[in-house]
Amino acid sequence: MADLRRRIRNRRLQVLGLYGTPSLLVFSFLSWFATKNIFWLNKDMPGSAHGAFLAVSLFLVGAFVLQLVIEFSEDLWDWEDEGTSVSKLKLDLELAEERRILEARRLTPSAVERQASYKERTPAEVGRLRKESRHYRRVNLWMQWLLFMSSAGIAAVTAWYDPPQPGKGALILLGFTITVITAANGYFKPRERAFNLQQTADNIEQNVTALDLGIAPYTQEDAVNLELFATTVESMRVEQRRREQQLDQPHQGQQEVI
Structure with a gap:
């Protein structure tokens, strides 16, 4: 059960990275546009600011591509539970919990021991x-x-x-x-x-x-x-x-x- 909980946490992080990185990329572009229009509306935006937003965007693009390759390629990286949904892992955890309860009922100690x-x-x-x-x-x-x-x-x-x-x-x-x-x-x-x-x-x-x-x-x-x-x-x-x-x-x- 502890291993299943760990796998669920890891899979949630994997899914969060897989679907959250594109959202962060869109947010980065929107922030880039908003910063230009709020702070430098009638003047040129400094090159350092452009470079910072560009570096963040490139990093997010690279991270997203890498996660896609790892998720759908078995040769590059062995990602635990890749392609497995979180709901299936939760079902496995519930079944393991039911088995634990049945075993505990069979070996129930006395009230004082509990x-x-x-x-x-x-x-x-x-x-x-x-x-x-x-x-x-x-x-x-x-x-x-x-x-x-x-x-x-x-x-x-x-x-x-x-x-x-x-x-x-x-x-x-x-x-x-x-x-x-x-x-x-x-x-x-x-x-x-x-x-x-x-x-x-x-x-x-x-x-x-x-x-x-x-x-x-x-x-x-x-x-x-x-x-x-x-x-x-x-x-x-x-x-x-x-x-x-x-x-x-x-x-x-x-x-x-x-």
Whole structure:
């Protein structure tokens, strides 16, 4: 199953490169045209700028041709799962999961053993929560820095240019950046997501430490402590998912849920 998940990830990247490179090539040409008309509308575009866009376009063309040759040629390169759709790999993964479930049912351990196994898997869950929390904190940090720099850039460009090209184009670009970042920050709420994930990870880790040390509330027999631990951690995970769902709702929907 781990191998199938790896193959699915790799195949997704292959398909993304195969179909995404032409899109990037078109976007490169459009950016080339837009840059010329925004910053150098009534004057010649510098040769260095033309050269940069040309180099990017040639690189994308070469990458696309190379991917096509690798995808449809077996002699040049042995690309794993070439010509195989992602849906077929997902079907193979589902079949493998069904076989695993049937085998697990045949060898199902006792409830105490399952609870002990659940406790051993908890540190991995804490690590996952902390990793996602760090990701959202970095996203929020980059958004804030882009917002600060764009806001400062608007004031600087306004003071420097008065306001013909390329100053007007720079102002449009900076204003667009501020609008997009503000909207994305308000919609995805990376700061709130990072806080919730970090809080859940800290609470789960606190329960793991209490269980290992045998302190309250885990001061009874091992079987009772493991049952209480599994119940508590699952409640925390359900609460975390509920908070994520609330963040995905619009503001009015959040008030109704609360």
